[in-house]
Amino acid sequence: MKTLLLASTALVATAGFAAADVKITGYAEIGIIGGDVYATDQWHTDIDVTFAMTGESDGGLAFGATVDLDENGAFNNTTQGGETYFLSYGALRLDMGDTDGAFDAAMKEVNLAGASIADDETTHAGFNGNSGLDGTFDGQIARVSYSAAGFTAGLSAEIDDTGVADPVWGLGLRYTTDFGGTAIGIGLGYQTQEDVADLLGVSLDASFGGGFSAAINYTTADIEGQSDDGTHMAIGVGYSMNALSIGVNYGEYEDWTLGCGTCDGYGIAATYDLGGGLAAHLGYGASDFGATDTDQYSLGLSMSF
Missing domain, CATH: 2.40.160.10 (Porin)
Known part of the structure; x- marks a missing residue:
C-alpha cells in the first residue's frame, strides 16, 4: 500500500443507522518518464483515491463498501482523466x-x-x-x-x-x-x-x-x-x-x-x-x-x- 497523503473521516448520523463512517485516502505522483520503452520522453501523472465506507444498523448488523478510483481506468499515468x-x-x-x-x-x-x-x-x-x-x-x-x-x-x-x-x-x-x-x-x-x-x-x-x-x-x-x-x-x-x-x-x-x-x-x-x-x-x-x-x-x- 502506498503512503497515504490525504485522510479524512466523516460521521453521518441518520434515522436508519447508528452511524456511518466514510474514509478517503489518496496518493499522487508527477514527473517525466522516458527511455527505450517509450516512443518519446513524456509527462507522468498518477493519482489514486479510495473511498472506504462502513456502517452499523441499530440491530448491530455491520455493512460496508469500498471503491478505488484508480482501478476503474479513469486515471492513466500518461494521459489525463480530469485530474490536476x-x-x-x-x-x-x-x-x-x-x-x-x-x-x-x-x-x-x-x-x-x-x-x-x-x-x-x-x-x-x-x-x-x-x-x-x-x-x-x-x-x-x-x-x-x-x-x-x-x-x-x-x-x-x-x-x-x-x-x-x-x-x-x-x-x-x-x-x-x-x-x-x-x-x-x-x-x-x-x-x-x-x-x-x-x-x-x-x-x-x-x-x-x-x-x-x-x-x-x-x-x-x-x-x-x-x-x-x-x-x-x-x-x-x-x-x-x-x-x-x-x-x-x-x-x-x-x-x-x-x-x-x-x-x-x-x-x-x-x-x-x-x-x-x-x-x-x-x-x-x-x-x-x-x-x-x-x-x-x-x-x-x-x-x-
Whole structure:
C-alpha cells in the first residue's frame, strides 16, 4: 500500500443507522518518464483515491463498501482523466494534468456571469474558451508560472506521447491592477506547434462597481497551408447582484480552419440562487454557420450538497 497523503473521516448520523463512517485516502505522483520503452520522453501523472465506507444498523448488523478510483481506468499515468496536480513555492508554481496551457491561463474568457445547465452560452458557434491548441494530443499539460507585483508569466508544454508530432508550446503574461475601484486585467498569450499553427492573443477585462463586468479578447492564427490568417474576436458583459447573475457574450470566427470556418454566435445565461444549495438556471445560444443557423436553450435547477 502506498503512503497515504490525504485522510479524512466523516460521521453521518441518520434515522436508519447508528452511524456511518466514510474514509478517503489518496496518493499522487508527477514527473517525466522516458527511455527505450517509450516512443518519446513524456509527462507522468498518477493519482489514486479510495473511498472506504462502513456502517452499523441499530440491530448491530455491520455493512460496508469500498471503491478505488484508480482501478476503474479513469486515471492513466500518461494521459489525463480530469485530474490536476500542483506544486508551489512562494511565487513559483507548477501545474500538471488537466490544466490550461499558458496561452489560456493568461487570457480572459467572456462568459462572465450566470450559467446554464447545458452550457448554451459557451457552445454556440462564436464561442472560444481561449484554449488555443490545448488538447491537441491527450490534454496532459505541464505549466510553470511565476507571479509578482500583479504580473503572472507562464510557460507550458503538451507532448505527443507517440513521438511523431512536435510539442505544443505556450507562453502567457497576465497583469491585474485596481484603478479607481475598478479591477483591470490584461492578458497576452502565444502558442505554437511547429509546421501546424502559431496563435497570438490579447484580452482585456474589467470588474466595475455595482456588480457589472466586461471582457473582450482577440486572437490571430497563422495556420500552415492557409494564405490568410484566421481570426477570432469575442465580447461579453455580466451582472451579478445578490441572488441573480446574468451574462451575455458574442463571438465570431474568420478563416479559422482549426475549428469553425466563418461563423458567429451569441449566448445568454442567467442563474438565480434559491438558497441552501439550490439554484435556477436559464440559458440560450444562437449560432450562424454561414449556410445554416441553429439555436439551443435550457431551463432547470442545480443542486449543490
